[in-house]
Amino acid sequence: MKMTEKDSLLSDFELFDKMKEHEQVVFCNDPATGLRAIIAIHNTTLGPALGGCRMQPYNNVEEALEDVLRLSKGMTYKCAAADVDFGGGKAVIIGDPNKDKTPELFRAFGQFVNSLGGRFYTGTDMGTTMEDFVHMMKETTFVSGLPEEYGGGGDTSILTAAGVLFGIRATNQMLYGSDDLGGRTYAIQGLGKVGFKVASSLLETGAHIIVADINKDSLKGIEEKALTTSGTVTVVANDEIYSQAADMFVPCAFGGIINDNTIEQFMVKAIVGSANNQLLHESHGQLLQKKGILYAPDYIVNSGGLIQVADEIYGINHERVLKKTKQIYEAILGIFKEAENRGITTIESANEMCEKRIAMRGNLNNFYAASVKPKWKFTNS
Numbered sequence: 001m002k003m004t005e006k007d008s009l010l011s012d013f014e015l016f017d018k019m020k021e022h023e024q025v026v027f028c029n030d031p032a033t034g035l036r037a038i039i040a041i042h043n044t045t046l047g048p049a050l051g052g053c054r055m056q057p058y059n060n061v062e063e064a065l066e067d068v069l070r071l072s073k074g075m076t077y078k079c080a081a082a083d084v085d086f087g088g089g090k091a092v093i094i095g096d097p098n099k100d101k102t103p104e105l106f107r108a109f110g111q112f113v114n115s116l117g118g119r120f121y122t123g124t125d126m127g128t129t130m131e132d133f134v135h136m137m138k139e140t141t142f143v144s145g146l147p148e149e150y151g152g153g154g155d156t157s158i159l160t161a162a163g164v165l166f167g168i169r170a171t172n173q174m175l176y177g178s179d180d181l182g183g184r185t186y187a188i189q190g191l192g193k194v195g196f197k198v199a200s201s202l203l204e205t206g207a208h209i210i211v212a213d214i215n216k217d218s219l220k221g222i223e224e225k226a227l228t229t230s231g232t233v234t235v236v237a238n239d240e241i242y243s244q245a246a247d248m249f250v251p252c253a254f255g256g257i258i259n260d261n262t263i264e265q266f267m268v269k270a271i272v273g274s275a276n277n278q279l280l281h282e283s284h285g286q287l288l289q290k291k292g293i294l295y296a297p298d299y300i301v302n303s304g305g306l307i308q309v310a311d312e313i314y315g316i317n318h319e320r321v322l323k324k325t326k327q328i329y330e331a332i333l334g335i336f337k338e339a340e341n342r343g344i345t346t347i348e349s350a351n352e353m354c355e356k357r358i359a360m361r362g363n364l365n366n367f368y369a370a371s372v373k374p375k376w377k378f379t380n381s
């Protein structure tokens with residue numbers, strides 16, 4: 001169907017409507033390398049936008065745009081919750097990570113990131129690796145999540161897993177009045193970079209873990225690990241993991257796994273895991289609450305990796321990063337208690353905490369201050 005002038009004007013307005021909560025959206029096009037990417041900056045009240053760069057063969061531009069808008073907003077909350085001085089942003093490259101990657105494509109993307117002059121910092125996400133960012137860093141300094149040999153913090157999954165364990169401890173404290181990890185049963189979905197580390201640490205405390213993964217090698221690996229610890233492991237089929245009787249469900253694979261179908265099956269007291277966007281809709285937080293299942297908001301539980309990449313921008317210090325990651329324990333406990341006291345869901349409690357923090361910080365510079373630059377603050381000059 002041929003588009004009329006009126007139609008195209010309408011779609012222009014629709015585009016602005018879609019991004020009404022966002023500060024800026026940048027479409028990046030480089031025919032020479034085949035780069036087609038979108039950068040979305042949601043909110044920079046707390047500092048320059050920070051967010052990973054995802055590479056995925058989206059079916060169309062609209063799908064890519066929806067994804068980048070949703071993910072960049074999520075980063076605003078995640079940065080606020082982790083109390084790092086960064087705002088929310090995200091980038092998506094439209095392409096197949098198994099076929100379309102070239103060093104030149106990432107260098108071209110690096111040039112676009114550089115053109116934003118520090119309003120947006122990016123790092124790895126689904127479909128991109130630290131090696132891709134080594135190409136990008138030749139064009140821009142606004143990258144993070146680099147390998148250690150390039151001055152970066154290296155693999156983020158170590159700190160992400162550490163954060164998940166702090167989240168599990170806080171949840172045990174809330175449920176049982178003791179934050180010991182051992183002697184409990186955890187149903188873990190996904191034994192990848194994060195899940196395997198979480199599962200191994202739980203085995204070392206003597207816990208019983210029930211696991212599912214589509215990757216047979218990971219299952220074999222965790223069974224071998226169990227032999228060297230006081231913990232025990234049971235492997236179940238992928239679709240059986242939701243209905244296991246356990247203290248906790250620990251999702252470490254993919255998003256949207258808390259939905260009408262799974263909530264009906266859950267036989268756990270709590271859900272704490274690394275997967276991003278676990279609630280299919282925010283209303284599923286209410287359904288969990290009704291069923292008496294305590295939910296630890298994902299974007300706080302899995303913020304260890306973000307804390308590391310944010311710290312890397314100042315010059316990585318592993319001790320400092322671990323200290324900040326430990327704060328996940330208190331943050332989760334605080335959110336549980338606030339939600340309980342006010343009869344709201346834990347995700348509502350977490351979102352409110354972030355919104356308050358952003359509003360307070362937004363009011364910080366409303367009087368004239370002398371222009372001495374503190375070392376730990378981004379300034380425009």
Ligand code: NAD
Nearest residue numbers: 156157160190191192193194213214252253274275276305
């Ligand atoms: P990963 O790709 O290394 O691991 C994912 C694992 O899930 C793999 O072992 C895969 O085989 C398994 N899996 C996939 N589909 C499955 C299914 N249907 N049933 C069971 N298992 C399945 O990813 P990761 O880095 O370990 O991240 C895990 C989750 O945590 C993701 O949602 C990611 O977005 C999130 N996360 C990761 C980090 C990080 O630092 N790596 C930080 C924040 C959030």
